[in-house]
Amino acid sequence: MTQNQLVEQIRLKKSFLAIGLDVDLNKIPKHLLETEDPIFEFNKAIIDATHHLCVSYKPNTAFYEAYGLKGWKALEKTINYLNENYPEIFTIADAKRGDIGNTSTMYAKAFLEDLAFDSVTVAPYMGKDSVEPFLAFKNKHTILLALTSNQGAFDFQTKTIDGKEVYKQVLETSKTWDNSENLMYVVGATKAEYLTDIRKIIPNSFLLVPGVGAQGGSLQDVCKYGMTDNVGLLINSSRGIIYASNGTDFAEAAAKNANVLQQEMEAILNSK
Numbered sequence: 001m002t003q004n005q006l007v008e009q010i011r012l013k014k015s016f017l018a019i020g021l022d023v024d025l026n027k028i029p030k031h032l033l034e035t036e037d038p039i040f041e042f043n044k045a046i047i048d049a050t051h052h053l054c055v056s057y058k059p060n061t062a063f064y065e066a067y068g069l070k071g072w073k074a075l076e077k078t079i080n081y082l083n084e085n086y087p088e089i090f091t092i093a094d095a096k097r098g099d100i101g102n103t104s105t106m107y108a109k110a111f112l113e114d115l116a117f118d119s120v121t122v123a124p125y126m127g128k129d130s131v132e133p134f135l136a137f138k139n140k141h142t143i144l145l146a147l148t149s150n151q152g153a154f155d156f157q158t159k160t161i162d163g164k165e166v167y168k169q170v171l172e173t174s175k176t177w178d179n180s181e182n183l184m185y186v187v188g189a190t191k192a193e194y195l196t197d198i199r200k201i202i203p204n205s206f207l208l209v210p211g212v213g214a215q216g217g218s219l220q221d222v223c224k225y226g227m228t229d230n231v232g233l234l235i236n237s238s239r240g241i242i243y244a245s246n247g248t249d250f251a252e253a254a255a256k257n258a259n260v261l262q263q264e265m266e267a268i269l270n271s272k
């Protein structure tokens with residue numbers, strides 16, 4: 001999917017919500033545990049109930065890898081279900097990969113070709129040759145960690161080297177790489193006060209913004225400082241939506257919570 005197609009979907013649905021599919025078998029409704037593939041059944045029900053309220057789904061691969069072969073199969077079924085039934089959805093494999101070139105090539109193949117996600121999250125720490133194999137995929141997107149939502153972001157990302165914060169160096173340097181038009185960046189909603197500076201470096205790039213809801217970030221602040229003429233934001237919420245209820249009404253409850261965020265987004269878009 002191209003970024004223009006993503007913007008079209010955002011305008012159509014009046015939503016820039018990315019729902020995180022971070023499935024924890026300890027948190028999903030008990031009745032699903034009796035089915036053959038509880039993770040997929042949970043995702044399918046959530047997707048069917050919420051797809052009109054969001055433009056993206058983001059399974060975090062940790063939640064699938066933790067369940068071994070069954071988990072990986074459920075991830076594969078989930079992305080295939082999305083691609084077959086909702087091709088207009090922008091899919092994100094939240095895998096946070098990045099390694100020496102030939103290894104990154106295999107990671108890129110795994111997530112962008114074999115599993116056919118539209119995008120994958122990548123850590124910039126190993127530099128240009130570790131990111132390039134992801135960027136080489138046409139009409140796919142590499143979402144580079146810039147300034148993350150967690151407390152540990154202050155350990156390295158905001159530290160100054162040669163007079164400039166590391167997260168700013170990530171933004172500036174990555175802009176010069178081949179196929180950099182395929183880049184998007186992660187900025188945590190808990191770091192909204194940094195967005196003005198970030199937009200000076202990357203005025204138009206799409207940002208994936210996790211950290212609203214369970215982590216306490218403010219949607220209003222993120223939009224105030226981070227929104228572009230083309231919206232330029234995908235706001236992620238995972239636990240705040242998918243675990244709205246652990247009863248048989250879980251999918252409707254998730255849709256209710258997604259609807260609250262979508263309505264807030266619609267009001268923001270209408271006010272622009």
Ligand SMILES: O=C(O)c1cc(=O)[nH]c(=O)n1[C@@H]1O[C@H](COP(=O)(O)O)[C@@H](O)[C@H]1O
Pocket residue numbers: 020022060094121147148149150186187188210211212213214215236237238239240
């Ligand atoms: O790359 C991410 O998506 C990510 C980056 C970041 O800085 N912070 C962050 O929370 N995330 C992911 O976003 C999701 C947030 O989940 P909730 O806090 O439950 O909404 C999780 O899958 C995290 O791994």
